Amino acid sequence: MKGLEVEGFAIAATITPRVIPEAKLRELFAVSTVGMGGISLLITSEFVVAAISAQQLRRTYGDVVAVDSVDLEVQSGEVYGFLGPNGAGKSTVVRMLCTLASMTSGRATVAGYDVHTQGDQVRLSIGVALQDAALDGKLTGRETLMLQGRYYGLSKQAIATRMEEVAPLLDMAAIDRKVSTYSGGMKRRLDLAAALMHNPEVLFLDEPTTGLDPISRAVVWDQVRNLNRKLGMTIFLTTQYLEEADALTHRVGILNEGLLVAEGTPVELKRKVGADVVVARVGADPAKAAEAISAVTGISNVEVYGNEVSAATADGASVVSSVAVALSSAGVEVAELSIRPTTLDDVFLEMTGARIEVEE
Amino acid sequence: MSEAVVAPPAPQSPPSTAIRARPSGFFSDVASVANRALRLLPRDLETILPALIVPLFFFVVTIGAIQNLAGDAVPGFDYKAFQLPVAIMTAVTGMSRANSLVVDIVNGYFDRLLMTPINRYALLLGLMVADMVLFLVLATPVLVLGFAIGVSFGATGVLGVLVFMLFGAFWGLAYTGFPYAIALRTGNPGAVNSSFLLFFPFMFLTTAWVSREVMTDWLAAITWFNPMTYALEAMRSLFLGWDGWALGRGIFAVSIVGLLAQTLAFRSLNGRVRRG
Numbered sequence: 001m002k003g004l005e006v007e008g009f010a011i012a013a014t015i016t017p018r019v020i021p022e023a024k025l026r027e028l029f030a031v032s033t034v035g036m037g038g039i040s041l042l043i044t045s046e047f048v049v050a051a052i053s054a055q056q057l058r059r060t061y062g063d064v065v066a067v068d069s070v071d072l073e074v075q076s077g078e079v080y081g082f083l084g085p086n087g088a089g090k091s092t093v094v095r096m097l098c099t100l101a102s103m104t105s106g107r108a109t110v111a112g113y114d115v116h117t118q119g120d121q122v123r124l125s126i127g128v129a130l131q132d133a134a135l136d137g138k139l140t141g142r143e144t145l146m147l148q149g150r151y152y153g154l155s156k157q158a159i160a161t162r163m164e165e166v167a168p169l170l171d172m173a174a175i176d177r178k179v180s181t182y183s184g185g186m187k188r189r190l191d192l193a194a195a196l197m198h199n200p201e202v203l204f205l206d207e208p209t210t211g212l213d214p215i216s217r218a219v220v221w222d223q224v225r226n227l228n229r230k231l232g233m234t235i236f237l238t239t240q241y242l243e244e245a246d247a248l249t250h251r252v253g254i255l256n257e258g259l260l261v262a263e264g265t266p267v268e269l270k271r272k273v274g275a276d277v278v279v280a281r282v283g284a285d286p287a288k289a290a291e292a293i294s295a296v297t298g299i300s301n302v303e304v305y306g307n308e309v310s311a312a313t314a315d316g317a318s319v320v321s322s323v324a325v326a327l328s329s330a331g332v333e334v335a336e337l338s339i340r341p342t343t344l345d346d347v348f349l350e351m352t353g354a355r356i357e358v359e360e
Numbered sequence: 361m362s363e364a365v366v367a368p369p370a371p372q373s374p375p376s377t378a379i380r381a382r383p384s385g386f387f388s389d390v391a392s393v394a395n396r397a398l399r400l401l402p403r404d405l406e407t408i409l410p411a412l413i414v415p416l417f418f419f420v421v422t423i424g425a426i427q428n429l430a431g432d433a434v435p436g437f438d439y440k441a442f443q444l445p446v447a448i449m450t451a452v453t454g455m456s457r458a459n460s461l462v463v464d465i466v467n468g469y470f471d472r473l474l475m476t477p478i479n480r481y482a483l484l485l486g487l488m489v490a491d492m493v494l495f496l497v498l499a500t501p502v503l504v505l506g507f508a509i510g511v512s513f514g515a516t517g518v519l520g521v522l523v524f525m526l527f528g529a530f531w532g533l534a535y536t537g538f539p540y541a542i543a544l545r546t547g548n549p550g551a552v553n554s555s556f557l558l559f560f561p562f563m564f565l566t567t568a569w570v571s572r573e574v575m576t577d578w579l580a581a582i583t584w585f586n587p588m589t590y591a592l593e594a595m596r597s598l599f600l601g602w603d604g605w606a607l608g609r610g611i612f613a614v615s616i617v618g619l620l621a622q623t624l625a626f627r628s629l630n631g632r633v634r635r636g
Binding site for chain 2: 098101102125126130134147148150151154161162198199
């Protein structure tokens with residue numbers, strides 16, 4: 001039963017035929033509190049519905065499986081990151097959730113609406129900035145935003161208001177220039193502004209900072225944080241940048257070859273591997289080095305990548321000398337031995353046996 | 361019942377505005393798409409200028425080459441009026457926003473549109489509204505030139521001129537289905553340009569330059585099956601008076617072409633939306 005709990009008394013309520021995202025419930029909550037003389041309402045877990053939910057999402061192109069059996073649950077107000085290398089299937093998942101591509105099998109809801117059967121409602125609820133800024137070079141920045149507002153049924157006044165609100169993303173001096181004259185960074189930021197024109201409940205960002213200069217990347221990061229913290233906007237972003245996933249997301253899903261191989265908060269994922277990573281760069285025979293390191297007490301998850309051997313541990317400082325001794329005893333020539341905190345790259349390596357090769 | 365446990369922090373403040381998306385209705389959707397297409401028309405002069413010049417050029421050259429011959433063969437025959445509908449059809453056939461549609465497909469703007477709540481059919485109909493405006497823009501200089509060299513609609517007057525122009529636009533609109541279908545099916549600019557090849561059988565296997573009576577038998581026989589023949593005859597009839605039979609046949613022939621071409625276009629649109 002879906003319901004609201006009022007001081008322990010459950011009221012069964014069917015508010016609308018669709019489920020209501022948490023952000024909406026919080027708005028209702030504020031109104032109800034005033035109307036009910038301050039009676040506290042608890043939003044129950046049964047009532048709070050995921051902003052994005054997918055079960056056994058699958059997409060094939062002929063014999064090629066692009067996405068396979070992906071289950072997702074993204075809560076309202078959450079920033080969820082899909083991390084994976086190029087070709088992992090991240091964009092395909094986004095395109096399916098945005099109603100742009102059909103799914104071969106599985107089911108998904110966005111903002112409480114079924115992606116397959118309620119596409120119109122899904123499209124009203126989402127904003128999307130795809131990997132390649134989808135802009136018309138012959139329009140000006142202002143025209144792009146105005147038209148975007150019109151596509152979403154906004155009045156002239158509402159469009160003007162929203163243009164002011166998304167202005168921090170834009171280079172306003174260039175707003176009346178044709179988009180074809182914009183730099184790559186300006187185009188990506190305009191694309192993001194266009195995706196925000198209608199104040200979407202759920203924002204999809206497909207590799208929002210790929211190819212951006214550091215300044216543009218910082219602007220986009222700030223905006224993502226602000227949208228989430230100030231407006232409670234649910235944000236689903238894909239990225240191949242580990243530091244981006246680490247810095248922006250509440251939870252991360254690691255996608256590799258179409259499969260969701262791990263999921264959790266960045267801290268949880270890193271904790272699974274270990275607090276620290278001991279890295280040994282060896283001159284030759286990394287397999288022999290790995291064997292020697294594996295024998296050290298307190299070491300786990302030894303991985304070889306090129307001439308680099310990495311090993312997870314709970315406390316790097318206490319085992320590094322033992323590792324040095326083990327390598328020396330095994331006769332391995334060590335070029336460099338270091339300790340560093342675990343990164344999502346280590347998690348990716350642990351889960352897939354490969355590192356993310358970032359392609360600009 | 362358990363309390364919700366949500367990983368991220370709760371929103372700190374309500375949305376800055378209550379502005380939200382809402383369905384704007386079919387006609388508003390068509391207007392929005394047409395609005396963009398019309399804005400872009402003057403910025404697309406490199407494709408529009410040739411379409412303005414070519415029909416004028418052929419109109420003048422054809423009259424210069426054949427008028428005396430036609431006048432000698434049939435005394436009093438007004439070859440300028442005979443050619444004016446051909447010039448109009450040359451101006452409007454194959455000109456559409458299909459090229460800009462395929463550019464939208466290639467650069468991803470079409471995907472942006474597909475992710476908005478705009479009605480799918482409005483995506484094409486909005487472009488066709490802009491096409492109608494384009495047809496009138498392209499046909500007007502040809503008509504003005506026709507008037508300048510003495511073509512007269514004395515028998516039908518201003519209404520005749522209006523019907524004449526609408527006929528041209530109606531044909532142009534019917535024909536657009538072919539390039540739109542190709543654009544949506546292939547997403548390939550080259551393939552869209554090749555749709556112009558369809559123009560040749562439509563225009564040359566008909567009574568564009570001479571009447572059926574002076575053609576060879578085989579060509580005259582083919583013209584009976586070409587809908588363009590009936591469209592030209594309908595337009596030419598407007599110089600002589602109101603001929604319901606000629607106009608009716610013309611409208612019917614153009615409608616058949618339109619039905620076929622637009623069915624292809626909208627099926628292609630559905631296919632692209634479905635494929636994703």
